Amino acid sequence: MKADTVCLRCHQKCIVTAEVKDRKIVKMTHTPCIKGATIPDVMYHPDRLLYPLKRVGKRGEGKWERISWDEALNTIAGKLGEIKDKYGPEAIHISDGSGQKHIGLQVISIAARLWPCPNTHWGRYTCQTPDEFQNWVTWGDSPTYEFGPDYEHSKCIVYWGSNPDVATPSQTQVALKALRAGAKLIVIDPRPIPMAKRADIWLRIRPGTDMALALAMANVIINEKLYDKEFVEKWCVGFDKLKEHVQKYPPDWAAKVTGLAEEDIINAARMYATTKPACVYVRLGTQQQVTATQTSRSISLLIGLCGNIDVPGGNLLYYRTYRDALFWHIYDMDKGIMGPAAVEAKRIGAKEYPFMHKGRVCDIPGTIRAMGRGEVRGLWCVCDNLIVAEIGNREIWDIMKNKLDFIFVSDFFMTPTAELADIVLPAAFYQEIDLLVGRFQYPSNVIYAAPKLVEPPGECKDDREVAIEISKRLGADVTPWESVKDWLNWRLKYMGITYDELCQKPGSRITLPREFRRYEKSTPPFGTASGKVELYSSVFEAVGYDPLPVYQEPPDGPVSTPELFKEFPLIYVHYRILSYMHSEGRQIERQRRLTPDPYLEIHPEKAAKLGIKEGDWVCLEMPKTKGEWHVKYKARLVPEIHPDVVAGPHGWWFPEKPGPEHGCFDSNINAVLTLDPPYDPAIGVMQCRALLCRVWKAESQ
């Protein structure tokens, strides 16, 4: 039997085809990348967790005993109940990993409401949240994120700090069609990503200076009167203030700051403003920094100035499609389901980061430190390899091992994080459970039901069911989510259809009307405080943030700390790997074969000066953990990379190395980063890219 299903091994939610034989998935087809093709490799991997396990030795000792689900759930509910009674609901934290976030976010929503539990996060505060937050204050939607750009109809595509061939391969196919049809391409990245090689203009920017570039482009667009006057006058607020503001940021100034040629900055601004329609895809190159929110906002302003919003080929108001349909998209659930008000008020970071609080995201560094102080006592990692994926993982290791009262982890495999748990639960994989997906992938106007194709092996269980079962054992009123099916029906409740009925529709999908320029006929036109595009942010002004982006250098760098730059003369950035999703997939042989080692990209001239050759193992050290810790990578010489930049993978570990650590500190940048300030004032993100470092040849692997 062949059946269409959805791959949830990254954000893209690609529709793929599964071949089922003898109640097993034997092959995947129509997969745009290796992660889809290796779905059966994950499901039937010999190391997959199949039964609930209870720790019988010391934490991290690796001694486990198989237990029944009843015992597991009763123990978990008992421990959580004790913690709640003694320390309050805020003493429990639920952490959801990124790869499994589509399920994890639902788990968090269920638990947040039913347990209830205010302190949750889903591994995105460093990446998506700053961009989403600025999108919200500027547009009341999320047009710059993965699902916003309408590549198909675009005449000019801008990839800003994003590597679509790796991060969004299925959307890349659409973009490539547009490029073949003659669309212009601008790429802003310090690395020679595949799109850079196709670009009309590649701006090999100094990491951490993207805001300077965006403000200078705004300067050119405004001063050369290339902006969309009619759109700005009718639909935007704050143009005059922005015009005055960007006079401080001329292209010659930006050229010095960014390391780019003034002429290239001007040409990029002209190309974006005059080649209509144009779309921008903004990703992690602009995030993970203390200026992340304002950097994203400075790029958003370009879209507003040029009126490239919700027009064919521009950046679309993604959420509007789902909101008009009243579908509970998982990203709407993020803000839409909360616990009782008095419980919500106890969210960690509520006072320091009011908009994070409003968006139901707790302050993660604050939460981890609260664990260290004994204010947070219980932890559920929902397919979240926290120890590998989170910054400052040595500190987190110590806290998890020694400070928390109770930890339980659901996952597919025994990870370094699961090794520290008191109970480990075997999670069901996506094709083993009923899924309801609001498409993330282009075109993003489809609701898709992907029912269970095969039974989970062993005793693997849907994490949503686990959350509901724990709620019942905590004595919660679980109405209206008595079961996972109820939950799925609830997500469709305003659409007048049940999950089973959706499964019966052709293609198991509903295609929502996809219109353009919806602001012209809606009241208010945009979901912002003023109802218009806020070039000047009234919300930021009200809370004391800069209402217009003010350029700020990275905390450490050649300009901010020139003396430190002499000692640490390289700038570190992350890159993403097609064969993995963050920390996932290292144990899957077919994926590992594609990228067997953690490679550090370095310019050949820099490498030569350091005596480093291609394939040598190298050590990397950062100022904050200097002399204390370093990490190792295999050198990959990349001639076109920015000469001051080195780039490494994120979240690397070695499942094949002995537990409990499985090499989670060896080649993982999070082991030399800390949770210490400074933070982005709006979001609380630390600087975790555009960081100074030094590299030397390792004596051995």
Added chain:
Amino acid sequence: MSGELIDKKIDAMLQMSAAELKRALPLTLDEIGRYGIEKALGEAPDLLTRIIKKLIEVDAAKFVSEVPEVSDKFMDLFWEGIGALTPKSKELMAELKSERLMSVLTRTNQINVNIEADDSPLSGHFTISQGKISGGSGLLHFKDKDFRIFGPTEVLLTLLLDELALGFSNPKLMTDGHPAFSGLVRPVTQGIAKIIKGG
């Protein structure tokens, strides 16, 4: 008791200290209830506004925490009053019959909104249906709720007066429920503020 007397009682309350108000407000709310909120509002159209402003002045969260019965008494009167005044407001009725609201109501029949303070027992709910607003004290069960407005007591009361800076975008005001309802509920709360100010 006459409308004039109620007006005078409210005026007198405006001069009271918090301690005096603790005794006076529950009794006055009862008296208004007995007299009839619709009648009282007919004679003192800004009555509810004056009560809200006084509550804010005396630290509403502390006050309602110390005199929790005020929450139910006030919310019952408030929403009964709104229900009575709504048909008399052309502007609010136009909003309640607007195309964008009707297009949703044809699918949901009604929009149920909870109001919940995070620092006091203040809670209530209201329902928007075709050309009508009704409501009262306490919260609707989550399964029946479409939208919720919550946060500090003072913020909620200020929102009811439509005097909250940035409205629903205010960082202290929390909302949940399907986000599509936000743009539908906001004009209704704005309309409510106008009628309780005598507009």
